[in-house]
Amino acid sequence: TGDEMFADTYKMKLVDEVIYEVYGKLVTRSHGDINIEGFNPSAEEADEGTDSAVESGVDVVLSHRLQECFAFGDKKSFTLYLKDYMKKVLAKLEENAPDQVDVFKTNMNKVMKEILGRFKDLQFYTGESMDC
Incomplete structure (x- = not known):
């Protein structure tokens, strides 16, 4: 954004x-x-x-x-968002830093499992443009 x-x-x-x-x-x-x-x-x-x-x-x-982002009412909606977001990040990495694609795929899944485990305790924010 x-x-x-x-x-x-x-x-x-x-x-x-x-x-x-x-x-x-x-x-x-x-x-x-x-x-x-x-x-x-x-x-x-x-x-x-x-x-x-x-x-x-x-x-x-x-x-x-x-800005606080209330788009993720539950883990399911957050997971759907993440899948779409991760596809966009992977496309950018493949274009600009192909050597980091495997690291991203492996490590992002691990990090997201931890975040999903704490989902109910988290608040989400987006930039000023409000582009979640």
């Missing part, structure tokens, strides 16, 4: 060479705040006492304007 889902300013781990785990933090931000990863406002700054709108959520979600 071209949407930026996360940046390298967040802690992340490449799982089995096929999927990234990105670690976010629960934050509360005032609108108008400038949020720079690793920046800590001075404790000496006085509160101006003005009310401003605040938002709370996971920093990765807020910073990249991710």
Whole structure:
């Protein structure tokens, strides 16, 4: 989709060479705040006492304007989506990185089994364009 889902300013781990785990933090931000990863406002700054709108959520979600995707009501619908998505990824790999096709096929199935095992505990997000 071209949407930026996360940046390298967040802690992340490449799982089995096929999927990234990105670690976010629960934050509360005032609108108008400038949020720079690793920046800590001075404790000496006085509160101006003005009310401003605040938002709370996971920093990765807020910073990249991710949208929660409710398209997967159950494991079956998620599995159908994954099959279609994996076909698209395989086509891109065959075109651009044929040496990675076997790694993707083997490892993605393993990773997806783990994700399906935790399905009820997960939330899904899509980029700003809402292209699930």
